[in-house]
Amino acid sequence: MTQQVYTYGIVRAGHRLPRPATGIGAPPERLRLLDVGPLSAVVSGAPAGLLARRRDLLAHQRTLLTLSREGPVLPMRFGSVAPDEETLRRQLADAPDEKLRTLERLDGRVEMNLKALVVEGDLAELLRQDAHLRRLHHESRTRPGYENSVRLGQAVAESLTRRATRAATRTVQQVRGLTEASAPGPTVEGCALNLSFLLPRENESRFRDAVERAAAEHAGRTELRVSGPLPCFSFTEPRRPPAGRARPRPRRAAPAAATSEGRS
Incomplete structure (x- = not known):
């Protein structure tokens, strides 16, 4: 046989x-x-x-x-x-x-993955920052009902996602100089960004340190999670356009803002 x-x-x-x-x-x-x-x-x-x-x-x-x-x-x-x-x-x-x-x-490269996870935040802070959200919140208080509650909930989720996306964009800008290429990962529930980077092995520690500094800056508002080094799966095939991104659901912050996930 x-x-x-x-x-x-x-x-x-x-x-x-x-x-x-x-x-x-x-x-x-x-x-x-x-x-x-x-x-x-x-x-x-x-x-x-x-x-x-x-x-x-x-x-x-x-x-x-x-x-x-x-x-x-x-x-x-x-x-x-x-x-x-x-x-x-x-x-x-x-x-x-x-x-x-x-x-x-x-040759001499590793893959690192960065995720930006949406975190439930203080509604008062969101209201201070978003006039549209303040209006919907006022309507839900003065005219309580199912439709107003649904609109408010959707608007809160969208506001949290925008906040996580801004944090992710800022972090990507901070690490971009350490990397040579990037590739979007699959959609992950509750995740505003799932992006892998190809970088020289000697830049791994600096990349991790940069993400940890960004995680501290955005602690309690966005969870930034770095994983790696990983096998370079994301950089061995022809690039494909990212799939449509579903609206992520908020998620509570983990005790540590930036972690090194299990190598899987």
Whole structure:
């Protein structure tokens, strides 16, 4: 029976494997290189009944981050399984120059993600800042009713989102000089911004520090959350226009304004 092949990522030929050279599975599958010309795929056996368990998701990401310390990696998504080695070799041999250009662009770079989360705020502060909101609030008090309450609630949510968007825009401007490219992430409920950045590895600490300063500036009004370093998934495919953004719902601030999320 032909053994399926699990693929973690594509690297340049000669890329060193981490020690220990193990990946997903229990016990962990052993990593190896599948060489095709100037490129290699980092692969292992594919465990039977593979599911998106937290253990294996983290092992996949940890493998990619460890590989990236030895050179650029074109990462594959979790669950990338080829039916056999020959199929994977054909895929690896397709457009090798394009893959090499992508690896060159990712060399020495990491991905960092920034989210700006809408936070419920002091209504009195919002009323001071928004004349339209003051009018709707006055109408809901003098002519109470369902429609006026709905209009007020919608206006409050929109005002909170605008405030989070302004904080996000200001923060992006502050970190832009540390980055080389950006890519919008998927819509996240309660999130006014979900943006990934490609930046030189040596700028990671400065990027994080800049976001933490911005988080302190906007504490209690917008939650700014930074994650990374991450495998450079957002910068390996052709750019696509962002999907339409749904109106985020307010969310209460976390105890820490800026955090480093779990590497997932």
